[in-house]
Amino acid sequence: MDVTSSSPRIDTQSPDSSWLSDDELQVLEAICETFFPSLDPPPGSNQAQVAYYRASSGDLHLPLLIAETLGQEDEESRGDVKRLLALLRSPATGLLLVGKGRPFRALPFEQREKYLLAMAHSPLAQLRQGYQLFKRLTGFLFYATPDPQGHNPTWAAIEYQLAAPPAASSTPRRLQPLSIQEDTTLECDAVVIGSGAGGGVVAGELALAGKNVIVLEKGGYQDESDFTLQEAQAMNDLYLKRGLLSSRDLGVAVLAGSTLGGGTIVNWDTSFRTPPDTLAEWEQLSGLSGVFTGPALQESFAAVERRIQINTDNSAHNRQNQLLYEGAHALGYHADSLRRNAVGCEQRCGTCGFGCRYGCKQSTLKTYLQDAYEHGARIIVRCSAQRVLIEQGRATGVEASVYDPETNTTRRLTIRARTVVVAAGSIHSPAILLRSGLSNPHIGQHLHLHPTTTISGRYSEQVYPWQGVMQSAYSDEFGHLNGTYGYKLEVAPTHPGLLGMGSPWHSAREYRENMSYAAYLATIIILARDKGEGRVTLDRHGEPVIDYVTSVFDRRHILHGLRQAARVHMAAGAIEVTSLQSKRTQLTRPQLDQLGERAWQQFDRQLERHGLGVNRLIMYSAHQMGTCRMGKDPAQSVTDAHSQVHGVQGLFVCDGSVFPTASGVNPMLSIMGLAHQAAQYIKTII
Incomplete structure (x- = not known):
């Protein structure tokens, strides 16, 4: 010992x-x-x-x-x-x-x-x-965890260095949230619950149209001057449940933004339009003719892309993305650069998930919420919406509470509004509707998570997977294994905490030794378009509970993806590949050199034998979709062609929960496009 x-x-x-x-x-x-x-x-x-x-x-x-x-x-x-x-x-x-x-x-x-x-x-x-x-x-x-000086004692040995922040700015904050010091009632044309990809777009569009808008955000307000670039601090300040959100059984770790700007503050800037075949599937499933395949949605996509400056000029590959690109091409697989809503990145940091300190990321905080604020919208942070007020089949406002961390007090807030837009994300939007007394059986059902796991590759030279542009390359070689279902290969930035959380542990010494090679690791994620579904229900306190188990159908795709991601790593020059399964699942370059195809067969059997079941393999989700899905028939869906809740006038849902099925791509732009389309209708009825 x-x-x-x-x-x-x-x-x-x-x-x-x-x-x-x-x-x-x-x-x-x-x-x-x-x-x-x-x-x-x-x-x-x-x-x-x-x-x-x-x-x-x-x-x-x-x-x-x-x-x-x-x-x-x-x-x-x-x-x-x-x-x-x-x-x-x-x-x-x-x-x-x-x-x-x-x-x-x-x-x-x-x-x-x-x-x-x-x-x-x-x-x-x-x-x-x-x-x-x-x-x-x-x-x-x-x-x-940093020490009082802002450093962790492990970082020097694993070659991790915090990205240097830009010089401090004396520029005042661009937004001034409304302070609620006592129990308050406010009135407006439209109240928007949530400020991310959906809520931010709707708030900006309505305010620009001259509507009186109030935005309610569950999280706090942080901007460039507040982002510390510290992993532990960012999880606490910017994510739902301080980054601890998961399915009930811990089988899927769920990452979701909870701050002004929502997920657009912490996502990795990846900006795909919804694929045409997915839109066609949505139209067929929903029965909504022209909503998904007509020109209006494509016009909304274009408008959003202009406002958040989507481009490929800022998609230069860091070493990790380059390895995915090179490995895929070496195997003859599709690989390309993806579009991003960032400007001026210049490979300076790699901390997009902790908030963009340089202001390069064109989040809703910098775009649509800024538009809304400059046109009179009131923004209230640390505000939890309890329920929507409904009278005679019409939404009339929101009951909420506002927390003040400085005084540790909570105030009641009532909003009287002609229109209510719920855009709290696919976990909290159905929870709000359920707390509001709505009984549609599809509320909270049909949850999709894009279940995701990782194959890591260890290389002989430093990769520094935490440095530079976080996602810029992808492969769609296996996006259509079964019709429109399959998976994408992308990369994920692995800062020390996330790497420590996910890396398999077989003994204290072996784990410590493996983590000492952190700078030499590259990660490839398998992002599956899930056909299986979960659900969101309420606990006895009225808070959402996630039930989700990756289906057998989707596990087959994930297993296929683990095998192919390992081959991409080896084609790119990795000396070892490892999965996140609890049982040791590994292939080394000497094994491959000695045994050739037989080594691959043995590794493939290991992947399958060691299992993809609950808590046998760490699964992640940064994409939550589908719990208030759109459709023509109220007996089969929650919202209609305009994202309005069936049977309740003036109540809309504008976030990823309206997707009829999983998008199959990083969903930010899909959410923003659908929200922009819905906002054009909402303008006409207020």
């Missing part, structure tokens, strides 16, 4: 961690120490490498950070964690998993490693889920 020290016990509890008992916190400390003990550095290590291996979970206070993070979850979630910790305190669980009738924290280090791996591979879903909860949190926090 090469563990050289133990995590110091945390004796003091902050208010956010006091929900755990001393015994529970000790179990959490033992979990963190097992994932991240202090280790003997390899012979010949330099000073940075010595510090990297010596660092332990206690040095970064991981148990306290995790307790505080989970302490912000709801009562049911905290209860699940307590039940999980109780299992680890039980000698019976130790007997089941490692043949030792002792609690987890009483086991020697090597047995605790085996215990965690037994959880990861258990046939019991609860144990796999518990493993993933703690592995993801510890991995993210260990590599992403």
